[in-house]
Amino acid sequence: MFHKEGHKIIIITFLLVVGIILLAEYFVPVVWLKFPLQIAAIILLVLILQFFRNPRRMTSESDNYVIAPVDGKVVVIEEVYEKEYFKDKRIQVSIFMSPVNVHVTRYALGGEVVYSKYHPGKYLVAWHPKSSEENERTSVVVKNTVWGEVMYKQIAGAMAKRIVNYATEGSLAIQGADAGFIKFGSRVDLLLPLDAKIKVDLHQKVKGGIDIIAEKFPTSG
Structure with missing residues (x-):
């Protein structure tokens, strides 16, 4: 579950990462450069996802x-x-x-x-x-x-x-x-x-x- 404040950033990052992976796959013939670019893009997406996570919390409400x-x-x-x-x-x-x-x-x-x-x-x-x-x-x-x-x-x-x-x-x-x-x-x-x-x-x-x-x-x- 992700916070609504991150939805736009998550979508943009996802599209960017997909673009980087595809561009690297088809236009970067050098293996030692292609794979690091793709891995870095995936790591970026994971970091954005974890930052905007919104875990459900069960609060025991008390005025005290x-x-x-x-x-x-x-x-x-x-x-x-x-x-x-x-x-x-x-x-x-x-x-x-x-x-x-x-x-x-x-x-x-x-x-x-x-x-x-x-x-x-x-x-x-x-x-x-x-x-x-x-x-x-x-x-x-x-x-x-x-x-x-x-x-x-x-x-x-x-x-x-x-x-x-x-x-x-x-x-x-x-x-x-x-x-x-x-x-x-x-x-x-x-x-x-x-x-x-x-x-x-x-x-x-x-x-x-x-x-x-x-x-x-x-x-x-």
């Missing part, structure tokens, strides 16, 4: 948990001052996606989308400390009764040249559902309340739509 929005490695867990929307301190959990990771962005929690904004910017490497504020990115805030408001940011990297964001203000976010896509490398930041209990460790690999990033239970009283 924030789940991983993407596949990747946890590269940041720290307290930061969030100045775009909250203008207060938050716990930032950042997940870095390499080119071999699934790049579908999924809603980390269910609720109402109350904020969604695109920011043009630079293309620093995604693990750069300033990428959260200087790179091309989208900022989305989802609100529910347990968490209040949680922000996530889709951040472009050095290779990512297009961020796709499906979250619109006033729409319903369903935990684990498709929220967008980032093409060719990047990272996602989660900005959580300070009382969130973090359930992942630095450098831990997580799977989007499945692994729990943080938990929070409503206070009684």
